[in-house]
Amino acid sequence: MTHKHRATWAAVFIAAAIGCGSPGPEQEMEVRRNWAIAIHGGAGHFGEEDLTAEQQAAYTASLSAALAAGEEVLQQGGNSVEAVETVIRIMEDDSLFNAGRGAVFTAEGIQELDASIADGFTRNCGAVTGIRGYRHPISVARSVMDSSEHVFFSGHGAGAFAAAMGHEPALDEWFFTEKAHKRYLRAKRRAAKSDALADKKGTVGCVALDSQGNLAAGTSTGGMTYKKHGRIGDSPIIGAGTWADNRTCAVSATGWGEYFIRTGVAQDIHGRMLHGDESLVEACRNAIFDEMGELGGDGGVVALDASGTIALVCNSAGMFRAWSSPDGRGVSMFGTTLEGTVEVQ
Numbered sequence: 001m002t003h004k005h006r007a008t009w010a011a012v013f014i015a016a017a018i019g020c021g022s023p024g025p026e027q028e029m030e031v032r033r034n035w036a037i038a039i040h041g042g043a044g045h046f047g048e049e050d051l052t053a054e055q056q057a058a059y060t061a062s063l064s065a066a067l068a069a070g071e072e073v074l075q076q077g078g079n080s081v082e083a084v085e086t087v088i089r090i091m092e093d094d095s096l097f098n099a100g101r102g103a104v105f106t107a108e109g110i111q112e113l114d115a116s117i118a119d120g121f122t123r124n125c126g127a128v129t130g131i132r133g134y135r136h137p138i139s140v141a142r143s144v145m146d147s148s149e150h151v152f153f154s155g156h157g158a159g160a161f162a163a164a165m166g167h168e169p170a171l172d173e174w175f176f177t178e179k180a181h182k183r184y185l186r187a188k189r190r191a192a193k194s195d196a197l198a199d200k201k202g203t204v205g206c207v208a209l210d211s212q213g214n215l216a217a218g219t220s221t222g223g224m225t226y227k228k229h230g231r232i233g234d235s236p237i238i239g240a241g242t243w244a245d246n247r248t249c250a251v252s253a254t255g256w257g258e259y260f261i262r263t264g265v266a267q268d269i270h271g272r273m274l275h276g277d278e279s280l281v282e283a284c285r286n287a288i289f290d291e292m293g294e295l296g297g298d299g300g301v302v303a304l305d306a307s308g309t310i311a312l313v314c315n316s317a318g319m320f321r322a323w324s325s326p327d328g329r330g331v332s333m334f335g336t337t338l339e340g341t342v343e344v345q
Protein backbone atom coordinates (compact mmCIF):
# COMPACT_ATOMS: atom_id res chain seq x y z
CA MET A 1 0.00 0.00 0.00
CA THR A 2 1.64 3.24 -1.00
CA HIS A 3 1.04 6.57 0.52
CA LYS A 4 0.13 7.98 -2.86
CA HIS A 5 -3.39 7.29 -4.08
CA ARG A 6 -4.83 7.56 -0.66
CA ALA A 7 -7.97 9.50 0.16
CA THR A 8 -9.80 11.65 -2.33
CA TRP A 9 -10.81 15.15 -1.40
CA ALA A 10 -14.34 16.16 -0.59
CA ALA A 11 -15.17 19.81 -0.38
CA VAL A 12 -17.03 20.72 2.77
CA PHE A 13 -17.99 23.79 4.68
CA ILE A 14 -15.73 24.76 7.47
CA ALA A 15 -16.02 27.23 10.27
CA ALA A 16 -13.53 29.99 9.82
CA ALA A 17 -13.78 31.77 13.11
CA ILE A 18 -11.00 31.95 15.63
CA GLY A 19 -11.86 32.41 19.27
CA CYS A 20 -15.20 34.02 18.69
CA GLY A 21 -17.67 31.54 20.08
CA SER A 22 -20.11 29.48 18.10
CA PRO A 23 -19.61 29.82 14.37
CA GLY A 24 -23.00 30.51 12.80
CA PRO A 25 -23.85 29.82 9.16
CA GLU A 26 -22.77 33.32 8.25
CA GLN A 27 -19.25 32.45 9.35
CA GLU A 28 -18.98 29.39 7.16
CA MET A 29 -17.14 29.29 3.91
CA GLU A 30 -16.16 26.57 1.53
CA VAL A 31 -12.52 25.69 1.99
CA ARG A 32 -10.47 22.70 1.06
CA ARG A 33 -6.97 22.74 2.39
CA ASN A 34 -3.99 21.00 0.88
CA TRP A 35 -2.47 20.32 4.28
CA ALA A 36 -3.12 21.26 7.88
CA ILE A 37 -1.65 20.60 11.28
CA ALA A 38 -2.58 21.28 14.89
CA ILE A 39 -0.67 20.53 18.06
CA HIS A 40 -1.22 20.80 21.80
CA GLY A 41 1.05 20.96 24.79
CA GLY A 42 -1.52 20.10 27.43
CA ALA A 43 -4.64 21.61 28.98
CA GLY A 44 -5.39 22.75 32.49
CA HIS A 45 -6.85 25.36 34.77
CA PHE A 46 -4.39 28.11 34.01
CA GLY A 47 -5.07 31.61 32.85
CA GLU A 48 -2.92 34.45 31.69
CA GLU A 49 -2.31 35.47 35.32
CA ASP A 50 -0.78 32.07 36.09
CA LEU A 51 2.09 32.36 33.61
CA THR A 52 4.77 35.03 33.62
CA ALA A 53 5.60 36.86 30.41
CA GLU A 54 8.78 34.77 30.20
CA GLN A 55 6.86 31.54 30.59
CA GLN A 56 4.38 32.59 27.92
CA ALA A 57 7.22 33.48 25.59
CA ALA A 58 8.89 30.12 26.25
CA TYR A 59 5.69 28.18 25.50
CA THR A 60 5.08 30.24 22.38
CA ALA A 61 8.61 29.59 21.13
CA SER A 62 8.44 25.86 21.86
CA LEU A 63 5.02 25.37 20.28
CA SER A 64 6.04 27.42 17.27
CA ALA A 65 9.27 25.47 16.76
CA ALA A 66 7.53 22.09 16.98
CA LEU A 67 4.81 23.31 14.63
CA ALA A 68 7.42 24.53 12.14
CA ALA A 69 8.98 21.07 11.95
CA GLY A 70 5.59 19.58 11.13
CA GLU A 71 4.84 22.30 8.58
CA GLU A 72 8.10 21.53 6.83
CA VAL A 73 7.29 17.83 6.50
CA LEU A 74 3.85 18.60 5.09
CA GLN A 75 4.96 21.43 2.79
CA GLN A 76 7.56 19.13 1.29
CA GLY A 77 4.91 16.53 0.52
CA GLY A 78 5.75 14.27 3.45
CA ASN A 79 3.05 12.12 4.95
CA SER A 80 0.92 12.89 7.96
CA VAL A 81 2.27 10.04 10.11
CA GLU A 82 5.78 11.36 9.55
CA ALA A 83 4.68 14.89 10.46
CA VAL A 84 3.03 13.72 13.69
CA GLU A 85 6.04 11.67 14.79
CA THR A 86 8.46 14.49 13.90
CA VAL A 87 6.54 17.07 15.94
CA ILE A 88 6.06 14.84 18.96
CA ARG A 89 9.73 13.77 19.05
CA ILE A 90 10.65 17.46 19.33
CA MET A 91 8.10 18.01 22.09
CA GLU A 92 9.29 14.89 23.93
CA ASP A 93 12.78 16.40 24.05
CA ASP A 94 11.46 19.74 25.28
CA SER A 95 11.42 19.75 29.07
CA LEU A 96 8.66 22.35 29.08
CA PHE A 97 6.16 19.60 28.37
CA ASN A 98 4.99 16.54 30.24
CA ALA A 99 6.27 13.99 27.73
CA GLY A 100 9.68 12.35 27.36
CA ARG A 101 12.14 14.67 29.07
CA GLY A 102 10.29 16.64 31.74
CA ALA A 103 7.58 14.02 32.23
CA VAL A 104 5.78 14.00 35.56
CA PHE A 105 6.51 11.53 38.35
CA THR A 106 4.30 8.74 39.64
CA ALA A 107 3.44 8.38 43.34
CA GLU A 108 6.49 6.10 43.56
CA GLY A 109 8.70 8.89 42.22
CA ILE A 110 9.46 7.39 38.81
CA GLN A 111 8.53 8.35 35.26
CA GLU A 112 6.32 5.93 33.31
CA LEU A 113 5.53 7.16 29.83
CA ASP A 114 2.59 6.61 27.48
CA ALA A 115 2.26 7.27 23.75
CA SER A 116 0.09 6.36 20.81
CA ILE A 117 -0.11 7.03 17.09
CA ALA A 118 -2.79 6.35 14.49
CA ASP A 119 -2.82 6.36 10.69
CA GLY A 120 -6.10 7.49 9.14
CA PHE A 121 -5.47 5.79 5.81
CA THR A 122 -4.63 2.28 6.97
CA ARG A 123 -6.63 2.67 10.19
CA ASN A 124 -3.69 1.03 11.87
CA CYS A 125 -2.34 2.23 15.19
CA GLY A 126 0.31 1.58 17.80
CA ALA A 127 0.67 2.39 21.47
CA VAL A 128 2.85 1.89 24.52
CA THR A 129 2.05 2.44 28.17
CA GLY A 130 4.22 2.54 31.27
CA ILE A 131 7.40 2.46 29.19
CA ARG A 132 10.66 3.50 30.85
CA GLY A 133 14.13 4.16 29.54
CA TYR A 134 13.40 5.08 25.93
CA ARG A 135 13.85 8.62 24.76
CA HIS A 136 11.00 8.73 22.25
CA PRO A 137 7.90 6.78 23.27
CA ILE A 138 6.09 8.10 20.18
CA SER A 139 8.62 6.38 17.92
CA VAL A 140 8.23 3.13 19.84
CA ALA A 141 4.47 3.47 19.34
CA ARG A 142 5.07 3.98 15.63
CA SER A 143 7.18 0.83 15.50
CA VAL A 144 4.36 -1.06 17.22
CA MET A 145 2.06 0.18 14.44
CA ASP A 146 4.45 -0.43 11.55
CA SER A 147 6.43 -3.46 12.64
CA SER A 148 4.38 -5.65 14.94
CA GLU A 149 1.22 -7.69 14.65
CA HIS A 150 -0.05 -6.04 17.83
CA VAL A 151 -1.25 -2.54 18.61
CA PHE A 152 -0.51 -2.03 22.33
CA PHE A 153 2.44 -2.95 24.55
CA SER A 154 2.81 -2.25 28.25
CA GLY A 155 5.65 -1.90 30.76
CA HIS A 156 8.48 -4.41 30.40
CA GLY A 157 7.04 -5.80 27.18
CA ALA A 158 7.04 -2.33 25.68
CA GLY A 159 10.66 -1.89 26.73
CA ALA A 160 11.66 -5.28 25.32
CA PHE A 161 9.97 -4.42 22.05
CA ALA A 162 11.69 -1.01 21.95
CA ALA A 163 15.05 -2.69 22.54
CA ALA A 164 14.42 -5.25 19.83
CA MET A 165 13.52 -2.49 17.40
CA GLY A 166 16.71 -0.59 18.22
CA HIS A 167 15.12 2.49 19.79
CA GLU A 168 17.34 5.01 21.51
CA PRO A 169 17.64 4.27 25.23
CA ALA A 170 17.81 7.08 27.78
CA LEU A 171 18.78 7.10 31.44
CA ASP A 172 16.53 8.36 34.25
CA GLU A 173 18.69 11.50 34.39
CA TRP A 174 17.61 12.39 30.86
CA PHE A 175 13.95 12.48 31.82
CA PHE A 176 14.45 14.18 35.18
CA THR A 177 13.71 17.90 35.52
CA GLU A 178 13.58 20.00 38.67
CA LYS A 179 10.20 21.36 37.63
CA ALA A 180 8.52 17.95 37.35
CA HIS A 181 10.21 16.75 40.52
CA LYS A 182 9.04 19.78 42.51
CA ARG A 183 5.55 19.17 41.21
CA TYR A 184 5.83 15.60 42.45
CA LEU A 185 7.00 16.71 45.89
CA ARG A 186 4.11 19.18 46.07
CA ALA A 187 1.66 16.45 45.15
CA LYS A 188 3.22 14.16 47.71
CA ARG A 189 2.62 16.74 50.41
CA ARG A 190 -0.97 17.06 49.29
CA ALA A 191 -1.43 13.31 49.01
CA ALA A 192 -3.41 13.11 52.21
CA LYS A 193 -6.01 15.25 50.51
CA SER A 194 -7.73 13.98 47.42
CA ASP A 195 -6.50 16.64 45.02
CA ALA A 196 -3.04 15.21 44.42
CA LEU A 197 -3.96 14.46 40.82
CA ALA A 198 -5.17 17.98 40.14
CA ASP A 199 -1.77 19.23 39.04
CA LYS A 200 -1.66 18.14 35.46
CA LYS A 201 -0.70 19.72 32.20
CA GLY A 202 1.84 19.34 29.46
CA THR A 203 0.83 16.23 27.55
CA VAL A 204 1.71 16.70 23.90
CA GLY A 205 -0.23 15.79 20.78
CA CYS A 206 -0.40 16.41 17.07
CA VAL A 207 -2.90 15.88 14.27
CA ALA A 208 -1.94 16.29 10.63
CA LEU A 209 -3.47 16.21 7.16
CA ASP A 210 -1.02 15.66 4.29
CA SER A 211 -1.20 16.64 0.63
CA GLN A 212 -2.41 13.14 -0.27
CA GLY A 213 -5.46 13.76 1.90
CA ASN A 214 -4.41 11.44 4.70
CA LEU A 215 -4.94 12.07 8.38
CA ALA A 216 -2.81 11.00 11.34
CA ALA A 217 -2.78 11.64 15.08
CA GLY A 218 -0.42 11.03 17.97
CA THR A 219 -0.20 11.74 21.69
CA SER A 220 2.62 11.38 24.23
CA THR A 221 2.65 11.95 27.98
CA GLY A 222 4.01 11.18 31.40
CA GLY A 223 0.38 11.00 32.52
CA MET A 224 -0.75 12.76 35.66
CA THR A 225 1.50 13.86 38.50
CA TYR A 226 1.40 11.39 41.36
CA LYS A 227 -0.49 8.76 39.39
CA LYS A 228 -0.41 5.32 41.00
CA HIS A 229 2.06 2.77 39.65
CA GLY A 230 0.50 1.07 36.66
CA ARG A 231 -2.21 3.70 36.14
CA ILE A 232 -3.04 4.15 32.48
CA GLY A 233 -4.59 7.37 31.20
CA ASP A 234 -6.31 8.12 27.92
CA SER A 235 -3.24 9.17 25.96
CA PRO A 236 -2.10 5.68 24.90
CA ILE A 237 -5.65 4.40 24.47
CA ILE A 238 -6.79 4.46 20.87
CA GLY A 239 -10.34 5.80 20.85
CA ALA A 240 -9.92 7.76 24.09
CA GLY A 241 -6.86 9.99 23.61
CA THR A 242 -5.97 9.37 19.97
CA TRP A 243 -7.84 8.55 16.79
CA ALA A 244 -7.38 8.83 13.02
CA ASP A 245 -9.67 7.71 10.22
CA ASN A 246 -9.64 9.37 6.80
CA ARG A 247 -13.44 9.08 6.61
CA THR A 248 -13.88 11.38 9.56
CA CYS A 249 -11.14 12.91 11.66
CA ALA A 250 -7.82 12.87 13.45
CA VAL A 251 -7.95 13.64 17.18
CA SER A 252 -5.42 14.06 19.98
CA ALA A 253 -6.72 14.73 23.49
CA THR A 254 -5.35 16.14 26.70
CA GLY A 255 -6.91 16.49 30.11
CA TRP A 256 -8.15 14.33 32.92
CA GLY A 257 -7.59 10.94 31.35
CA GLU A 258 -10.06 8.95 33.42
CA TYR A 259 -12.94 11.03 32.03
CA PHE A 260 -11.66 10.81 28.47
CA ILE A 261 -11.58 7.03 28.82
CA ARG A 262 -15.03 6.87 30.38
CA THR A 263 -16.62 8.61 27.42
CA GLY A 264 -14.18 7.45 24.73
CA VAL A 265 -13.74 11.03 23.58
CA ALA A 266 -11.69 10.52 20.41
CA GLN A 267 -13.87 7.74 19.11
CA ASP A 268 -16.99 9.59 20.20
CA ILE A 269 -15.99 12.44 17.87
CA HIS A 270 -15.40 9.94 15.05
CA GLY A 271 -18.72 8.18 15.66
CA ARG A 272 -20.66 11.42 15.70
CA MET A 273 -19.22 12.32 12.33
CA LEU A 274 -19.57 8.88 10.77
CA HIS A 275 -22.99 7.90 12.05
CA GLY A 276 -24.52 11.16 13.17
CA ASP A 277 -23.50 13.41 10.31
CA GLU A 278 -22.08 15.97 12.70
CA SER A 279 -19.38 18.31 11.48
CA LEU A 280 -15.94 18.13 13.09
CA VAL A 281 -16.61 21.19 15.18
CA GLU A 282 -20.04 20.02 16.35
CA ALA A 283 -18.70 16.58 17.16
CA CYS A 284 -15.79 17.98 19.19
CA ARG A 285 -18.04 20.32 21.13
CA ASN A 286 -20.60 17.65 21.90
CA ALA A 287 -17.99 15.10 22.93
CA ILE A 288 -16.15 17.57 25.16
CA PHE A 289 -18.96 19.64 26.66
CA ASP A 290 -21.97 17.34 26.64
CA GLU A 291 -20.34 13.99 27.29
CA MET A 292 -16.93 14.23 28.97
CA GLY A 293 -17.63 17.58 30.60
CA GLU A 294 -21.02 16.49 31.91
CA LEU A 295 -19.35 13.69 33.84
CA GLY A 296 -17.08 16.24 35.50
CA GLY A 297 -13.93 15.91 33.41
CA ASP A 298 -11.89 18.65 31.91
CA GLY A 299 -9.46 19.08 29.04
CA GLY A 300 -9.65 19.34 25.30
CA VAL A 301 -8.74 18.10 21.87
CA VAL A 302 -7.02 19.25 18.74
CA ALA A 303 -8.70 17.73 15.70
CA LEU A 304 -8.77 17.86 11.92
CA ASP A 305 -11.09 16.53 9.28
CA ALA A 306 -10.09 15.37 5.81
CA SER A 307 -10.80 18.77 4.29
CA GLY A 308 -8.45 20.56 6.64
CA THR A 309 -10.94 21.95 9.14
CA ILE A 310 -9.10 22.60 12.37
CA ALA A 311 -10.93 22.34 15.70
CA LEU A 312 -9.28 23.31 18.99
CA VAL A 313 -11.86 22.64 21.65
CA CYS A 314 -11.50 22.51 25.42
CA ASN A 315 -13.59 23.05 28.52
CA SER A 316 -10.59 23.89 30.68
CA ALA A 317 -9.38 27.43 31.19
CA GLY A 318 -6.31 26.94 29.08
CA MET A 319 -4.79 24.66 26.49
CA PHE A 320 -1.40 25.18 24.91
CA ARG A 321 -2.04 24.89 21.19
CA ALA A 322 -0.81 25.87 17.78
CA TRP A 323 -2.12 25.33 14.30
CA SER A 324 -1.14 25.90 10.71
CA SER A 325 -2.38 25.50 7.15
CA PRO A 326 -1.70 27.28 3.86
CA ASP A 327 -4.08 29.95 5.24
CA GLY A 328 -1.81 30.87 8.14
CA ARG A 329 -0.58 29.80 11.53
CA GLY A 330 -1.24 30.67 15.14
CA VAL A 331 -0.30 29.88 18.72
CA SER A 332 -2.56 30.35 21.71
CA MET A 333 -2.85 29.36 25.34
CA PHE A 334 -5.83 31.11 26.86
CA GLY A 335 -9.11 32.48 25.68
CA THR A 336 -11.08 29.29 25.82
CA THR A 337 -13.15 29.43 28.94
CA LEU A 338 -15.22 27.23 31.15
CA GLU A 339 -18.26 29.11 29.90
CA GLY A 340 -17.92 27.26 26.68
CA THR A 341 -16.15 29.50 24.23
CA VAL A 342 -14.67 27.35 21.55
CA GLU A 343 -11.78 28.11 19.33
CA VAL A 344 -11.99 26.80 15.82
CA GLN A 345 -10.41 27.61 12.55
Ligand code: ASP
Nearest residue numbers: 203223224233254255257
Ligand atom coordinates in the same frame (compact mmCIF):
# COMPACT_ATOMS: atom_id res chain seq x y z
N1 ASP B 1 -4.54 12.89 29.56
C1 ASP B 1 -3.33 12.67 30.32
C2 ASP B 1 -3.55 11.52 31.26
O1 ASP B 1 -4.60 11.45 31.87
C3 ASP B 1 -2.87 13.86 31.08
C4 ASP B 1 -2.97 15.19 30.36
O2 ASP B 1 -3.32 15.25 29.20
O3 ASP B 1 -2.67 16.21 30.99
O4 ASP B 1 -2.67 10.73 31.45
